[in-house]
Amino acid sequence: MKSDPKKILRYSPxxxxxxxxxALTFVPAALxxxxxxxxxxxxxxxxxxxxxxxxxxxxxTAVIMTVSFGVMFFKYRELNVMAPIDWEWLSxxxxxxxxDDRNMPEAGKFNGGQKLLSWLMAACxxxxxxxxxxxxxAYFSFLFPTWLIRFASVVHAASGAIMIGMIIFHxxxxxxxxESIDAMLYGWVRRAWAKQHHPAWFxxxxxxxx
Amino acid sequence: MALxxxxxxxxxxxxxxxxxxxxxxxxxxxxxxxxxxGCKACQVACMEWNDTHDDVGTNHGVYDNPMDLTESSWTVMxxxxxxxxxxxxxxxxxxxxxxCADPGCLKACPAPGAIVQYSNxxxxxxxxxxxxxxxxxxGCPFNIPRLSKKDSKVYKCTLCSDRVAVGLEPACxxxxxxxxxxxxxxxxxxxxxxxxxxxxxxxxxTKAGIYDGPGVGGTHVMxxxxxxxxxxxxxGLVKNPSISPMVSLWKGIVKPFASLALGAGILIAFxxxxxxxxxxxxxxxxxxxxxxx
Numbered sequence: 001m002k003s004d005p006k007k008i009l010r011y012s013p014x015x016x017x018x019x020x021x022x023a024l025t026f027v028p029a030a031l032x033x034x035x036x037x038x039x040x041x042x043x044x045x046x047x048x049x050x051x052x053x054x055x056x057x058x059x060x061t062a063v064i065m066t067v068s069f070g071v072m073f074f075k076y077r078e079l080n081v082m083a084p085i086d087w088e089w090l091s092x093x094x095x096x097x098x099x100d101d102r103n104m105p106e107a108g109k110f111n112g113g114q115k116l117l118s119w120l121m122a123a124c125x126x127x128x129x130x131x132x133x134x135x136x137x138a139y140f141s142f143l144f145p146t147w148l149i150r151f152a153s154v155v156h157a158a159s160g161a162i163m164i165g166m167i168i169f170h171x172x173x174x175x176x177x178x179e180s181i182d183a184m185l186y187g188w189v190r191r192a193w194a195k196q197h198h199p200a201w202f203x204x205x206x207x208x209x210x
Numbered sequence: 211m212a213l214x215x216x217x218x219x220x221x222x223x224x225x226x227x228x229x230x231x232x233x234x235x236x237x238x239x240x241x242x243x244x245x246x247x248g249c250k251a252c253q254v255a256c257m258e259w260n261d262t263h264d265d266v267g268t269n270h271g272v273y274d275n276p277m278d279l280t281e282s283s284w285t286v287m288x289x290x291x292x293x294x295x296x297x298x299x300x301x302x303x304x305x306x307x308x309x310c311a312d313p314g315c316l317k318a319c320p321a322p323g324a325i326v327q328y329s330n331x332x333x334x335x336x337x338x339x340x341x342x343x344x345x346x347x348x349g350c351p352f353n354i355p356r357l358s359k360k361d362s363k364v365y366k367c368t369l370c371s372d373r374v375a376v377g378l379e380p381a382c383x384x385x386x387x388x389x390x391x392x393x394x395x396x397x398x399x400x401x402x403x404x405x406x407x408x409x410x411x412x413x414x415x416t417k418a419g420i421y422d423g424p425g426v427g428g429t430h431v432m433x434x435x436x437x438x439x440x441x442x443x444x445x446g447l448v449k450n451p452s453i454s455p456m457v458s459l460w461k462g463i464v465k466p467f468a469s470l471a472l473g474a475g476i477l478i479a480f481x482x483x484x485x486x487x488x489x490x491x492x493x494x495x496x497x498x499x500x501x502x503x
Contacts, residue, residue, distance in 0.1 A: 035320065036320040036343060036345070037320075037465060037468075037469070038465045038466060038469050039223040039224060039225055039320070039322060040225070040466075040469055041469070042223060042320065042321070042322055045341075050341075051320075051321050051339075051341035052341045052342060052362070054341070055341045055342055055343050097482070097486075098486065099486045099487065099489065101489075135344075135348070137342070137343060137344030137347070137357060138342070138344075138362070141344060141347075146347075146348065146353065147454070147456070149348050150348055150454050150456035150457055150460070151456055153345070153348055153456070153457075153460045154456055154459050154460045157460055157465065158464075161465075161468040161471075161472065164472055165471070165472055165475055168472065168475045168476060168479065169475070169479075172479035172482075172483075175479075175483070176479075176482070176483060176488055176489050177488075177489045178488050178489065178490045178491070179491075190491075190499070191499055192491045192495045192496050192498070192499040193491050195491075195495050195498075195499075196490075196491040196492060196495050197489075197491075
């Protein structure tokens with residue numbers, strides 16, 4: 001739906017569905033994973049019908065999430081290539097966090113922070129799925145030696161915690177940057193928004209150099 | 211185990227103290243390998259008392275039967291034919307849970323109360339709290355717990371905690387016809403072991419000794435070995451069992467700190483929002499597009 005004819009399409013319906021499938025599977029995967037992370041989080045298992053259900057559901061939701069993320073990452077693989085301007089953007093990130101964006105280099109469809117985050121998430125996803133298969137006791141663990149299962153347990157816990165941390169950051173960045181959640185929900189963004197946050201992309205989409 | 215509910219030393223995935231008002235004496239099951247004749251009466255007694263029924267297996271051409279511990283066979287005899295300076299020796303070791311003072315299974319378990327350690331030293335699985343993740347198998351330095359395919363719960367030797375609670379000895383010790391398996395207080399058992407070692411030494415087993423896993427804080431199942439310097443001879447009995455550094459790292463201090471860091475991340479985000487305000491389109495750019503309309 002496009003109320004204003006001058007709005008710009010940022011995310012197509014399939015991109016939005018892809019993103020939200022990843023997000024919706026991430027939530028149960030993360031909450032059930034936390035149950036086994038530390039006893040403090042074990043009460044979260046009640047959300048899934050108890051510890052046994054949390055244990056059963058965790059890997060399945062995580063596999064769907066990983067596949068969905070993989071599709072999204074593949075789709076954006078070229079847009080996410082880090083260019084010199086992205087590193088420059090990142091060198092100014094302190095000013096950005098301080099709400100001063102005057103010196104920020106002009107970001108494209110994705111800014112340096114978004115690009116870097118997606119690479120870090122991809123790295124975590126790879127570590128999570130590989131270590132996760134090794135510690136998936138019901139179907140796969142019998143294939144692996146104990147020392148590897150122990151190592152994979154450490155890798156899984158560490159990369160899972162880092163992943164959750166990055167998602168907290170990602171969600172907050174979306175809340176902080178007004179209208180960006182709308183962009184992911186409805187697809188279209190106002191030209192003013194595009195010019196404010198992604199000036200290079202705005203020029204590319206509108207052909208306006210000003 | 212209602213009878214023992216007041217003497218719990220440790221409880222898995224629990225950060226507060228367990229009910230431990232009753233302090234019972236530490237118990238030990240001592241297995242004298244030199245006295246074992248490999249009759250498997252202990253295996254039978256274990257299954258009989260615990261009412262477990264393993265599948266009928268196949269003959270693998272060796273005495274070991276079943277070939278490994280299972281969710282129904284909580285103890286198995288391990289037969290090793292080895293060449294020592296004394297010639298060919300048949301070493302028969304009763305394998306099963308060692309009931310470590312510092313149990314790797316309990317450390318690894320994420321389910322509150324699925325694994326408990328009583329003040330008498332017995333490490334027990336409470337299957338009703340088990341979630342079937344198999345982390346205990348990852349944590350165990352002796353490769354003991356077995357996950358049932360039928361109910362996805364783990365099982366292992368209980369050291370007959372139910373019998374011990376009412377003053378009986380474990381079923382295997384009760385039935386052993388040669389007195390190879392004896393049960394009693396830790397003090398008594400160590401005393402008995404020392405006597406046995408002295409006897410073995412007088413018979414030419416100069417390296418006879420006790421095996422009690424000092425790396426896991428001692429075990430509540432101990433062996434008297436004729437060749438204590440070469441525990442691997444006994445079907446690969448780990449020489450210096452200890453909780454793997456990987457498991458300690460996995461279950462160590464980093465996790466509570468990581469949990470705090472995640473919580474701090476949310477707080478920092480919240481306070482960033484209320485101090486810096488949202489990242490909106492600037493008035494200047496808004497005006498530019500408004501004029502255009």
